[in-house]
Amino acid sequence: MTQNINQGITQGEINSSLIITNHRLNGKNFLQWSQSVLMVIRGRGKLGYINREIPRPTIADPTYATWELNNSIVMAWLINSMEGHISRTYLFFKTAKDMWDAVKEKYLDFGNASQIFEIKIKLKDIRQGSLEVTHYYNNLKILWQELDMYYEAVWGEGLEHNRFMTHLNNECLYEFLAGLNRELDEVRGRILGRSPLPTIGEAFAEVRREEKSRLVMMGDSKEPKLMxxxxxxxxxxxxxxxxxxxxxxxxxxxxxxxxxxxxxxxxxxxxxxxxxxxxxxxxxxxxxxxxxxxxxxxxxxxxxxLTKTQLETLHKILGTPTTHGSLATQGDSTLFHTYTPCHNKS
Structure with missing residues (x-):
């Protein structure tokens, strides 16, 4: 242990958690899992152990002990980020690089048309419904990011690249606007009427402002009316x-x-x-x-x-009308909690 610390391996790194991500490989989520795992491994400076930029030294090499320690840590990270029925098949690999290559070969298939088709179906069917615009947009964005992982086309730079990115933006824009609720038809029409079309981020911001404005107006209209x-x-x-x-x-x-x-x-x-x-x-x-x-x-x-009977009872309490239109004072004042004559004694 003292030797490892002297060679640059800290005690904190050795004792660090071996579970590095909440995305556990289940056989159907390689894209999400791999992005999450690579992010952590890259951030901890160990990416060279799975892409062979840090080759395995000979046993006689003085750096071998450090390499073997780091290699074991990376392997443990990978094993602990898999479901149990998957991780059991990778326990006997000797290096993190061999383990990573085997996982990629089995679960990564950029040419898998069925996975692309499944994402396309989800994009076609997704609607805002009862969701807020922000929640609906984030659901779409996750699917767009997954779909991007399957694109192998490299458009380089310059005019062709710009045209391709504009095409992707417009496709996302159409999908976003198509799933909005009917009450947002007005802002949807304004966006589609622009030339050139705005970016998907600009369109989302405008729709979100419209939604907030409508919520404020609806909140005012829901206040109780005067009685x-x-x-x-x-x-x-x-x-x-x-x-x-x-x-x-x-x-x-x-x-x-x-x-x-x-x-x-x-x-x-x-x-x-x-x-x-x-x-x-x-x-x-x-x-x-x-x-x-x-x-x-x-x-x-x-x-x-009041009913006719109730009115007759009230007249008996107050008194009966006189020939001059005023009320006589022969009513029973004891029926009231308080009794005060008017200022003109009528």
Whole structure:
């Protein structure tokens, strides 16, 4: 151990975890597994042990012990990143390079048309649905990256390379826009109407801004509407602000019929042109006065939602109408918790 430390192998490196990735090789995920494994091995400076840039020295070479130690560490990383039924078949290899080559030969097949076809099917069928745009886009991006691993074409540099990259971008753009939900048709149309087409990253950013804007607007519209003190029903406050109350406006009652509405006293049962508070009660016979008073008191002030029996009981409590339209004082005041006469003693 002292010799290894003196040769540049730290105690921390020797004791480091032998599990280097959560992507365990299961026979169907070589692309993801290999990228994850290579990233860690490269980051720890051991890539030369699987690509033979660090060749195996002879046993007499003074660096042999260091090489053998590092080779064993890399082999342990590979073994521990595989499923048990796969790792058992690679336990008896002598070098990390031999093990890596055997895994590649068995599980890597860039010409495997069935794997390319499977990715294409997923790209064709994937839709946003209930996902947020960001989640939907990330799902697509994973499939695009997997598909890129199967492309063997080398387009070099210059004009041909730029044309090929533009073609790939447009293909991704079409797939992304095709799977968006219908409520994003407007922003989809704006993007497709541009020439040249934007990059897939630019299109995603614009769609995401549109989604956030729509969510804010929908959040405002979901706020509870104002409730009128008379009817206890939601009112369209925006319409009232823009148009104002109209003299002949009618309100729909619980039975489905409409009743006149007064813009002066804000009550139902009559219009502003016939409001007694503006023009006084008409000088007619006592029967008309009594009817007007009852209409104003019961239907307007209370917005009647009582049965006939309940109204009769209320009249008995308050008193009966007199011939002058006011209420007599023979009602039973003991039925109230508090009782205070009006200022004019009526």
């Amino acid at each position: 009128t003190p008379i009817s206890n029903r939601p009112t369209e406050s925006f319409a009232l602000i823009s148009k104002g109350p109209q003299p002949q406006k009618h309100a729909r009652n619980d039975s489905g019929s409409t009743r006149p509405w007064c813009s002066h006293c804000n009550r139902v049962g009559h219009t502003k042109e016939k409001c007694f508070k503006l023009y006084g009660y008409p000088e007619k016979n006592q029967k008309d006065n009594k009817t007007a008073m009852l209409s104003s008191t019961t239907a307007d002030d209370l917005d009647v939602r």
